[in-house]
Amino acid sequence: QVQLVESGGGLVQAGGSLRLSCAASGRTFSNFFMGWFRQTPGKEHQLVACITWSGGSTYYADSVKGRFTISRDNAKNTLYLQMNSLNSEDTAVYYCAGSQWGDPRSRGDYKYWGQGTQVTVSS
Secondary structure: OEEEEEEOOEEEEOOOOEEEEEEEEEOOHHHOEEEEEEEOOOOOOEEEEEEOOOOOOEEEOOOOOOOEEEEEEOOOOEEEEEEOOOOHHHOEEEEEEEEOOOOOOOHHHOOEEOOOEEEEEEO
């Protein structure tokens, strides 16, 4: 089993920044590809960004490209999401997720999920 715990969410003004962290424990974090998803009421989890096990390859949704940066520190078993130039459309619950097998861009291939952290952007 893998346990994922997100932190760093909160209330921020439009144009501001936040950095989310996801601490992993359990199995070998460095073997997993990881992703950040977000969810708003009544909608499915939306992939925001994902990163390969080595950190050598990343993907971003068009809506966050150029504003968000995903990274990982395998020595610290931690995943990050730096979010800049936030706007009201970024308001959501953000989840980190991971898996060892599958397509990092496919929501259904993620086996382990955190409990989520709320990000609220005020205009």
